[in-house]
Amino acid sequence: MADFLASVGDVFALVRQPLGVGLCIAGALLCLIGSVGVIRFPDFYTRLHAASITDTAGASVLLVGMAFVSPTGWVVLKLVFIWLFLFMTGPTSSHAVANAAYLAGLAPKTGRRGDLTDDEGGWS
Amino acid sequence: MSDPVAIEIAVFNVILLAMLFVVGAAVARLRSLFAIVMLTGAYSLLSAMWFVTLDAVDVAFTEAAVGAGVSTVLMLGAMLLTSRTAKADRRWARIGPLAVVLVTGSVLIYATTDMPAFGDPFSPANSYVGADYLVMTAADIDIPNIVTAVLSSYRGFDTLGETGVVFMAGIAVALLLGFGERSLSANRARGETAPVRTETKADKSDHHVVLRVVSRILIPVIGIYALYVHFHGELSAGGGFQAGVIISVAVVLYSLVFGIAAALDAVPVAFARGLAAFGVILYAGVGFYALTQGYNFLDYDAILSHGADAAGHHGDTNTHGQHIGIILIELGVLFAVAGSITTIYYAFAGRAPEIRDEDW
Amino acid sequence: MDFILERYNYWAIIGLMMIGLYITFQSGNLIKRLTGLSIFQTSVFLFYITLGKVTGGSAPILFGRDLKPHGGEAPTDVVAGAGAAHDAAGDVAGAVYGPVNGLYETYSNPLPHVLILTAIVVGVATLALGLSLIVRIREAYGTIEADEVAAIDLDTAIAEAADREQTEAAA
């Protein structure tokens, strides 16, 4: 058992850096995809969807990746705090913005895809 | 520049400067004051990142605390009391300023030919006193964060002046706009019906349970984090200025979510302005204490003398006096900044908005 | 090429400064004018920090081998190095950056950081002061456009002068 644990530790030490960097890149790409969505989607609500979901998911993946490459436990603890706070504040502010927009009477665009080509940022 | 990371950081630096430039140009063109405030927020985020790439971690910390919380809220508060859009400017009126700006800019750019190269360790700015601080801090003060050491010990007198300026600005704002009490009592006197709103269908979803719950969790955390920033300021980035701003951000958040009356119950105006005054007095008091002990103003060795010899040379490595002094004056800065900025916020938020509908 | 690489930071900062100056001069709206002023201010901050950057340096917080164990004796070579740097400040002062004179790592210049750190907080306090002045102007004049304020001032002055003439004529 001890041998097994030791070998697991060895494997972990081996894959730690590549795995962490890979997760970082994956998270960053997720964020990038979300930002593309923010540019390309046709109206506020779809943009909100793109921004908030990829924000939370991408940030989580990135922070896990950073935790893998971090040198000390303190850094991991700080990353956990960042994740916790982002996880609380990000959806909250998305909710606040969506609520404000909805109450202000901003209507979502509905209809078929062909109808959505009117103004800026449409599907084009 | 041979280091690949250094090159990447340099490229990042250029990109950030370009983005700052774009944001600045957009601010110049826009007329909606609200969009301008939003862009100022983006500007602050960008400049915080830029500060980090140029190693100014403490500066980035301060910019983060100020830009993310305080300055946006203050500008919005001022806009509530004034107007929301700028008047369209006349096109010909742009020519004069543009000419002045172009001439000034070209003169300044001409002057850069004499400037030291970027990152030159031998430039005049980097040569004398800054380099000395780097080398001497370990022996003199014995704390890792050299910025804190310079801020509160080597240049303590300078910082006292800055703290005084923050305090005076807070008092001046309060004198101009009131402490927030007057308009509140006016609101109360106006009766319980002050904000008459017609209920609409949308009001059914006008609940903010999520915001309230999350804020209730986060506000204490922000306060604790401010204390961490304060007391950890000698070991890593942070210090009294940042912590003071963060504490006032917590008050601002509380007031935004639970209403200014609740915030005034929790942190009364008198407490905030008393705290500001007490901070400045504490700071100056440490200096005068040193004077009474026969040392120079703000020489913290007075607090716990470590036996200067006849020539006044402090050869001993006992730096506890410095440590205690730094903690005391950083506390003074914390109180002064937190109290002043909270007072400023109350002054803006407490004044009854009388914005006209055509300005809205 | 080197010339450009060594100075592009200054140019970008001058560009920002000019944007701030332009907004301050051109805009009649007082809040926008204050925003321009704060952009100008920020560009000065950026300029200071640029001056303090040392190539290959990192944040001026001692780390790694430069940290002496807590409560321990100061390494004698550090103290000696401090003295040497102090004495040699005249000609080769820049050489104290980098692994000479007792420090193992290279750090950027901490002094501009200190100046700017305090200036940012002072900046937001003075911004608030300016905003409160604008609020009072809005309450007194009903507008925050500089030209309208000036027009109202002019009207008031003319009316007062007319009043004075009238009373003098009556006397």
Next chain:
Amino acid sequence: MNLLVVAVVALVVSLTLLLVRTLMGPTLYDRVLALNAFGTKTVLILALIGFLVGRPDFLDIAILYALINFVSTIAILKFFRYRSFQVGLSRKVRSGGEPGRGEG
């Protein structure tokens, strides 16, 4: 380790896209949304730069932004919804009652 640069580049690109949305944003809410996402990206970039230069001290700044970046969002929400910083965010609309007194 240096592959982290790829992540930074991706984040900078997304930062640029969000900046474009902040500048264009047909409605003000688009601007708010983009600025909000901008703040999250800033947190991540600040943390990554710390790892890139080998000084994870910088994580403190990222924590700070993660904590207080939504304050301005709430301020903006109140600015639009209530036109005042005085009232609290209540659970339901109070037809009467003292303005600004939230319960709890």
